[in-house]
Amino acid sequence: MKQFHCRCGSEVFFDSHRCLKCDVQLGFDPASMTMVALPDRGDLARCSNGDEHGVCNWLHPVDSGHTLCVGCQFNRTIPNLAIDGNREYWGALEASKKRLLVTLMDLGLPLQTRWDDPAQGLLFDFLDDARSNPDLFPDSFVSTGYSEGVITIHVLEADDAARTQIQVELKENFRTLLGHFRHESGHYYWALARASGVAPEAFAEVFGDEGIDYRAAIDRYYQEGPPATWPEHFISAYASSHPAEDWAETWGHYLHLYDALETAASQGLSDRTPADMTMAERIVAWQGLSIAINEVNRSIGRGDAYPFVISPTAAKKLELVDTVIRQLQTR
Numbered sequence: 231m232k233q234f235h236c237r238c239g240s241e242v243f244f245d246s247h248r249c250l251k252c253d254v255q256l257g258f259d260p261a262s263m264t265m266v267a268l269p270d271r272g273d274l275a276r277c278s279n280g281d282e283h284g285v286c287n288w289l290h291p292v293d294s295g296h297t298l299c300v301g302c303q304f305n306r307t308i309p310n311l312a313i314d315g316n317r318e319y320w321g322a323l324e325a326s327k328k329r330l331l332v333t334l335m336d337l338g339l340p341l342q343t344r345w346d347d348p349a350q351g352l353l354f355d356f357l358d359d360a361r362s363n364p365d366l367f368p369d370s371f372v373s374t375g376y377s378e379g380v381i382t383i384h385v386l387e388a389d390d391a392a393r394t395q396i397q398v399e400l401k402e403n404f405r406t407l408l409g410h411f412r413h414e415s416g417h418y419y420w421a422l423a424r425a426s427g428v429a430p431e432a433f434a435e436v437f438g439d440e441g442i443d444y445r446a447a448i449d450r451y452y453q454e455g456p457p458a459t460w461p462e463h464f465i466s467a468y469a470s471s472h473p474a475e476d477w478a479e480t481w482g483h484y485l486h487l488y489d490a491l492e493t494a495a496s497q498g499l500s501d502r503t504p505a506d507m508t509m510a511e512r513i514v515a516w517q518g519l520s521i522a523i524n525e526v527n528r529s530i531g532r533g534d535a536y537p538f539v540i541s542p543t544a545a546k547k548l549e550l551v552d553t554v555i556r557q558l559q560t561r
């Protein structure tokens with residue numbers, strides 16, 4: 231994430247609603263990718279999801295014909311606000327979604343809502359099921375996932391305690407809300423790459439045959455777990471479940487690296503931005519930086535921020551993701 235400053239000079243953040251120093255009201259303008267002081271910009275208005283629910287700090291042009299910002303226009307279903315806690319969960323979902331969208335914009339990837347482009351656009355469903363409220367949603371079960379242009383996130387993934395419980399049950403070493411958004415966007419862009427004719431021939435060679443039975447592969451993964459040698463071949467244990475999941479996991483890590491390296495550059499920890507690096511250079515830079523961040527985390531009694539090692543095989547997969555991103559950028 232880039233570094234932002236208020237008009238008074240103090241540092242403000244991507245999710246800031248006000249400057250803590252001068253108290254001016256702030257908002258994020260996705261057109262200029264900057265934080266702006268509302269009183270300075272009569273041509274911009276706050277998103278109605280910010281005004282009415284406090285879950286968005288993005289702005290839109292007053293003459294856009296919308297009351298929602300461009301980021302909130304990607305929502306098809308929002309959490310049921312009659313359920314206790316859902317407004318807070320929605321806020322966390324929006325924060326992660328906006329962070330995903332900004333990186334996708336930064337990368338120059340095609341990004342349209344399915345309202346504007348019904349064939350190739352993207353939408354989000356934030357859904358509850360019986361686990362949120364058995365009376366409102368009897369016998370229902372929602373899986374976080376991707377299907378035909380729609381990313382579904384189970385609302386309780388925004389509940390830290392619920393998400394950690396699933397993480398422990400599945401023996402995962404990393405499970406974050408932002409990670410879900412980034413992973414699922416990988417499925418969307420892979421479908422877009424195929425539809426656009428830029429899916430590389432090398433996919434099968436690098437990731438394997440994506441035509442193998444998906445349901446059987448996922449069931450086997452949850453029954454038997456990953457192969458013992460997964461760290462040599464995959465970026466995460468879950469990536470070993472199926473080539474399509476391997477792609478989405480690798481894509482998600484690509485976005486983690488890209489955003490983290492951009493943050494490092496904007497905070498003065500690195501003198502190069504990821505936009506000016508080759509994939510190989512990004513991986514080397516990230517290996518150094520992630521070791522340092524992990525050590526800092528351990529110094530204050532926290533777990534590793536990035537508990538992964540990028541093997542040469544995983545690096546090759548990241549290279550292929552980079553190739554696809556470059557081809558999608560020029561569409």
Ligand SMILES: [Zn+2]
Binds near residue numbers: 236238240251252
């Ligand atoms: Zn200020």
Ligand SMILES: [Zn+2]
Binds near residue numbers: 278298
């Ligand atoms: Zn909004």
Ligand SMILES: [Zn+2]
Binds near residue numbers: 413417478
């Ligand atoms: Zn997936």
